[in-house]
Structure formats: C-alpha cells, structure tokens
Amino acid sequence: MKLKVCGLTKREQILELISMNVDYLGFIFYEKSPRFVLNGLMMKDIESFKHNGKVGVFVNEKIEKVAEISWQANLNYIQLHGDEDEIYIDELKTQLNPEIKIIKVFRIGNNVENLKFKIQNLKSDVDYFLFDTDSKAFGGTGKAFNWQILNELEIPKPYFLSGGISPINFNDIQNIRQPPFALDINSKFETEAGNKDLEKIKNFYEKL
Template identity: 65%
Template sequence: MKIKVCGLTKINQIEELISFKIDFLGFIFYEKSPRFVLNHLTYNEIKSLDSHSKVGVFVNEKIEKIIEISETADLNFIQLHGDENENFIVELRQKLNPKTGIIKVIRIGNQFSEVKNQLEKISNLKSEISYLLFDTDSKVFGGTGKSFDWQILNKIEIPKPYFLSGGISLENIENLKNLNQKPFALDINSKFEIEPGNKNLEKIKDFKNSIKNEFIKI
C-alpha cells in the first residue's frame, strides 16, 4: 500500500521524504489553501526534485492554467479536487501530456446517493483517469483532518484503483481491514503536521512503518 504526502511546502522536508521513499508528493496549486505551494516554492524548485511522482492538486482551475503549471513544474499527475465534470476531464486528457496521469477526487459527505451519482458519471471515463481519490467533503476542499465513513466504499463499485484520504492517522489505519477493496494508496496531510505545510517527518516515518506492518496482517 503506497503513501502520498500532500500539502508540501518545504524543500528540505520534501528531500527527506524522497530519501525514505514516500511514493507520491502532493503540491497544492489552489490559492485559497493555507498550503498553497507557490507561496513557498518556485516552479523550478519543484521541477528539480528527484521524483517521478509529483502530484499537482487543482481546484476548479482553467485547463490552460493546469497544463501550463504541469509543464513548467514537470508534474507527473494532476489531481482534480474541485467540481470538474466529465467534459472537462476529457478535454484535459486530450491536451495534457500523455505521460501525465489524472487523479479525480470524489468528495464524500452524508449523502450516499451523491457519491453513487458521481461514480456513475465517471465510470465512462476509465481511459482518461489513472486513479480515483476519496476524500471528506468540505467547503475548504481537503485538509480538514476529518474522516468520512469508510463503510460507504463497501457499498459501491469502484472502477479504478483509488487513494484514500481524509483524516487518516496512526489511530484509524487498522480499520483498513474492514474495506473489501483496499486502497491503492493512502493520502496523508493535516494529521501529520506541526502547522499547515510544515510536516512532522518522524510521525510520517512511524506511519510508513505501521502501514507496512498493518498491510502484512491484512
């Protein structure tokens, strides 16, 4: 089970995460986020990182801007965390570098019918999307530190490998055993921070080791 650390802003922390082989590095290109990466790093700094798993997170951004940032920062994946519809995803896929993957986020709140409806719409886009990502619904688009009811995932057919996000911590990872279809990766953020964008690296290391042990048990 792979790990994605999202909301990265500090170059020394990113280099450490690379050194102990964190699988995906998440950079938020949403200006309203307290973890907006361009307040801390330049495009060239992101581009120069020795990683082939750089994920750019976008919220209701224009396609042309996504492509421009993706090419300038040499991103490997685009994560769509807003209300992007099927037509948007199809057009993005056509214009984006074929080697750059797309991760589509489905935000889960209290309405199961809404989740099912979103999945039905996306089911026709299997060739355009590399992965899904399930996160807790929120007006601030992620980083809430709150989990949704993971049992919802056992009630739906998930057409793609998926990232699990939203309040994941050392305390709740044992609940992964209750999921019928296990996540491809776990996406961690606010539960592993000292403050927004400043990661607790020791806690992340402990989490990585715990995931390895927990996965063996599962």
Template identity: 45%
Template sequence: MKLKICGMKYPENILEVGALLPDYMGFIFYEKSARYFNGTIPELIKTIKKAGVFVNESVENIINKINEHNLQAVQLHGEESVAFCQELKNKMDNKIEIIKVFSVGDDFDFEVVKPFENVCNYFLFDTKGKLPGGNGTTFDWKILKNYKSDKPFFLSGGIGLEEIAAIKNLKLPVYAIDVNSRFEIESGLKNKNLLTNFKRKLEIVNL
C-alpha cells in the same frame, strides 16, 4: 497500498520527507489554501511521482504547471466535469495521471463517479467539509461498501496513525493512502518522524 503525502510547501521539508520515498508527493496550486505552493520543487528521486492539486482551474493553467514542475499526476479537487477531464487527458496525450476527487458525506451517491471512469486514472475519496481538502477529519468508511466500480482509488481525509488498523481491514481496491494535515507541525510543514512511523506501519499492512 501506495502512499501519497500531500500539501508539501517548504523546500527543506520536501527533501526531508522525500527521503522516506513515498510513492507520491502532492503540491497544492490553489491560492486560497494555507498549503499553497508557489516555489520551485527541489530535485526528487525519480520514483516519487509529483502530483499537482487544482481546484476549478483552467486546462491551460494546469498544463502550464505540469510543464513548469514536471508533474506526473494531476489531482482535480473542484467541480471539474467529465468533458474537462477528457480535454485534459487528450491535450496531455495520456501522459499524465488524472485523479478526480469526490467529497464524501453520509449521503454520498457513488453513481456520480461512473461517468468519470473512462477519463480518469484514479478516483480520490476525501471528507466533505468547509474546505476543498485538508479538513483533518475522516468520513465513515463503511459507506465505501456502496462503491461498485473496479477503478482503484486514493483514500484521503484526516488519516493518521490511529487509522492503520481500519486500513488493514479494508477489502476494497484502495490504490493509495493520502495523508496530509494529521502529520503537520504547521500548514505545509510535515513531521518526518510521524510519517516514518506511519509508512512503516503501512508497509506491514501491505505484507
């Protein structure tokens, strides 16, 4: 399982966390978010993929951000349609990873993800809450037993050190673990020591 650290905001902290070599770092380009990123991403080691997080943004604006920040992945956290994902995929000539987010509650129907299988590289399952993301709570992972697709996915939603044991027991195509609010000193400012500990424990799970 790979590691994505999302909601990065401050240049010094970005470099500090980047030294841990996560597989992905996420930058939120949604103005209503407390973790809204409106700066310049400092130079990162090339193995770290930069993911832009968008909520109901236009294809044109997403492509502008991809080019401005040299993003390798796009995370769609709104109500983007299959046609929208297809348009973005076509205009980027398949050169960008598209991650479609689904907010999961107790009554979530995994049938809704099927139409997106051919237009996205990955799904991301987050906790349904008041905000598009960063609500800081986990959903009941038992519902994932209803996931029948072979499409690898990111698992998100209030994941902290306490969830490591449950992650170890997942028998599903989890491509990456996505962490954010549980490792923050304040919105957008990550605790490097906690992340170091989590990454080490996640690596043990992967053995």
C-alpha cells in the same frame, strides 16, 4: 499499499521524503489553501525534485493553467479536487503530456446515492479515484469520513484514501472490502499547515 504525502511546502522536508522513498508527493496549486505550494516554493524548485510521483492538486482551475503548470513543474499526476466534469477532463487530457495520469477526487458527505451516480456516470477515462471528506475548503480538514460507505460502492479504479488518516484510525482500513491503492496523508502529520512532522511520517510509513 502506497503512501502520498500532500500539502508539501518546504524544500528540505521534500528532499527528506524523497530519501525515505515516499511514493507520491502532493503539491497544492489552490491559492485559497493554507498549503498553497507557491507560497513556499518556486515552480523551478518543484521541477528540480527528482521523483516520479509528483502530484499537482487543482480545484476548478482553468485548463490552460493546469497544463502550463504541469509542464513548468514537470508533474507526473494531476489531481482534480473540485467539480471538474467529463468535458473538462477530456479537454484537459488533450493539453497534457499523455504520460501524465489523472486522479479524480470524490468528496464524500452523507449522500451515498449521489456518490454512486457520479462514479457510475463518469465517462472520462481517468487513472485513479481519490475519496476525501467533503468540505467547503476542498480537503485538509483532518476529519475522516465514514469509510464503511466505500463498502456500498462499486469502485472500478484503484483509489487513494484521504481525509483524517492517522496512526489512531489506521487499523480501521482493514474493514474496507476493496482496500485502497494508496493512502493520502496531510494535516494529521503536521505541526502547522504545510510544516510536516517527518518523524511521525517515517513511523507511519514503516508501519504501513
């Protein structure tokens, strides 16, 4: 199981995570997020990090802007965390470097049937799914959804599990019938928004 650390804003912490061989580095390009990456880093900083798992997180952003940022920051993955539909995804793919992979997020609340419908009717060819806790803030809640819901789904893609993952609930992941491809950690491994607890991440990664 791979590890993604999301909501990164500090250069020294990112370099430390790269030295730890963390698989994915998540940069949030949603201006309303307290972890909006351009509040702490410049685009050239992100571009300069030598890593093959740089993920740009976007929420209902204009396609042209996503494409421009992906080029400027030299991103490897685009994570669509909003309400982007098939038309949006297909158009975005025409403007991206074909080597960039797309992660489509499904925010999970209580409506399982609606979630099943969305997954079954996603016609665009994305590379990964990501399941996160539903919220008006589009993530970063520190709250886990009921992971047993995943056992009610047919999941045709490898997926990232997100939303309130911590050392406390880590063992519950073994109860998911189709295990996640990767874990996406964020707020449970911070001292404040955007400031990561590297020792806590290191201990968790070793456990993982």
